[in-house]
Amino acid sequence: xxxxxxxxxxxxxxxxxxxxxxxxxxxxxxxxxxxxxxxxxxxxxxxxxxxxxxxxxxxxxxxxxxxxxxxxxxxxxxxxxxxxxxxxxxxxxxxxxxxxxxxxxxxxxxxxxxxxxxxxxxxxxxxxxxxxxxxxxxxxxxxxxxxxxxxxxxxxxxxxxxxxxxxxxxxxxxxxxxxxxxxxxxxxxxxxxxxxxxxxxxxxxxxxxxxxxxxxxxxxxxxxxxxxxxxxxxxxxxxxxxxxxxxxxxxxxxxxxxxxxxxxxxxxxxxxxxxxxxxxxxxxxxxxxxxxxxxxxxxxxxxxxxxxxxxxxxxxxxxxxxxxxxxxxxxxxxxxxxxxxxxxxxxxxxxxxxxxxxxxxxxxxxx
Ligand code: SF4
Ligand code: SF4
Ligand code: FES
Numbered sequence: 001x002x003x004x005x006x007x008x009x010x011x012x013x014x015x016x017x018x019x020x021x022x023x024x025x026x027x028x029x030x031x032x033x034x035x036x037x038x039x040x041x042x043x044x045x046x047x048x049x050x051x052x053x054x055x056x057x058x059x060x061x062x063x064x065x066x067x068x069x070x071x072x073x074x075x076x077x078x079x080x081x082x083x084x085x086x087x088x089x090x091x092x093x094x095x096x097x098x099x100x101x102x103x104x105x106x107x108x109x110x111x112x113x114x115x116x117x118x119x120x121x122x123x124x125x126x127x128x129x130x131x132x133x134x135x136x137x138x139x140x141x142x143x144x145x146x147x148x149x150x151x152x153x154x155x156x157x158x159x160x161x162x163x164x165x166x167x168x169x170x171x172x173x174x175x176x177x178x179x180x181x182x183x184x185x186x187x188x189x190x191x192x193x194x195x196x197x198x199x200x201x202x203x204x205x206x207x208x209x210x211x212x213x214x215x216x217x218x219x220x221x222x223x224x225x226x227x228x229x230x231x232x233x234x235x236x237x238x239x240x241x242x243x244x245x246x247x248x249x250x251x252x253x254x255x256x257x258x259x260x261x262x263x264x265x266x267x268x269x270x271x272x273x274x275x276x277x278x279x280x281x282x283x284x285x286x287x288x289x290x291x292x293x294x295x296x297x298x299x300x301x302x303x304x305x306x307x308x309x310x311x312x313x314x315x316x317x318x319x320x321x322x323x324x325x326x327x328x329x330x331x332x333x334x335x336x337x338x339x340x341x342x343x344x345x346x347x348x349x350x351x352x353x354x355x356x357x358x359x360x361x362x363x364x365x366x367x
Contacts, residue, residue, distance in 0.1 A: 088227035144172030151281030181207035230274035
């Protein structure tokens with residue numbers, strides 16, 4: 001209290017104390033508008049300079065190139081305009097290198113996954129040799145024989161691997177007709193290590209019913225290629241919620257909540273960050289799923305608008321997919337340096353109020 005009494009008086013009129021302001025009180029002076037931005041405090045250190053990345057010499061398909069150290073083979077190839085198919089590579093996450101579709105030949109005994117292998121000095125890379133094409137063809141056939149791939153591809157999740165199948169001459173049907181689909185939770189109940197011997201007459205598949213147990217998104221694991229992207233996004237690479245992980249082994253491996261409990265009773269916080277990185281459409285918003293089921297999802301009629309989420313001061317960038325003047329999906333750019341594609345439940349799913357419209361009866365209708 002002493003320090004308060006010793007303070008010098010503030011400029012301006014005498015304070016009126018707790019009494020109400022009277023009409024004859026002198027006007028309170030306005031604070032001057034600050035037009036000069038003060039220099040940054042010398043206590044705030046400058047941003048560190050970008051690390052110097054020396055150039056490494058390498059050869060791609062016989063062509064000498066120089067790429068910054070730390071680049072992956074995939075980045076080096078794409079910088080040269082060479083198209084390499086990828087499924088499990090998502091720019092916002094560390095490469096897991098599990099689908100192997102991006103393999104290239106670096107002269108070793110085994111082919112090399114380009115998405116997860118850094119360039120080394122003097123590396124000689126072949127991207128289209130017969131060995132590479134054969135491996136990619138077989139990978140596409142094995143994945144395509146077991147998993148629904150009609151929504152898979154690099155444009156999440158509206159791409160298509162059909163063009164790659166044609167390019168590499170892949171025939172996923174050559175392993176025989178598909179085995180009957182598993183029943184609800186049948187795959188989830190399988191015991192690790194207890195494999196049935198295949199009879200060779202049919203091809204085993206991931207086919208199973210779609211899991212619809214909440215209002216926000218569905219899980220269609222008949223489309224899952226076990227790429228780990230959703231697990232990484234839910235876990236240590238983004239959300240740190242750890243609601244899902246890989247359970248089981250071998251062909252019975254699957255993505256699961258703890259104890260296979262329904263999503264509403266799991267640790268899930270419905271951020272939807274797993275949906276954003278799923279490359280096959282196995283994870284999908286309920287809106288998109290229902291529109292696709294009804295045949296009304298029309299990518300050709302959709303536009304994308306970027307805006308800022310209004311729910312909190314973080315101000316995440318939202319990328320709104322709009323169809324027929326309605327928001328049908330919310331993403332965030334994977335390359336954005338603030339969000340890296342991640343949002344919370346409000347930004348991802350809390351948009352119904354935006355399109356609240358009065359009905360003829362005068363009631364608000366949302367969604
Ligand atoms: S919505 Fe979020 S919390 Fe839930 S499973 Fe996906 S990433 Fe994890
Ligand atoms: S659900 Fe999608 S992101 Fe998750 S492992 Fe399967 S394909 Fe990958
Ligand atoms: S994209 Fe490289 S291993 Fe899947």
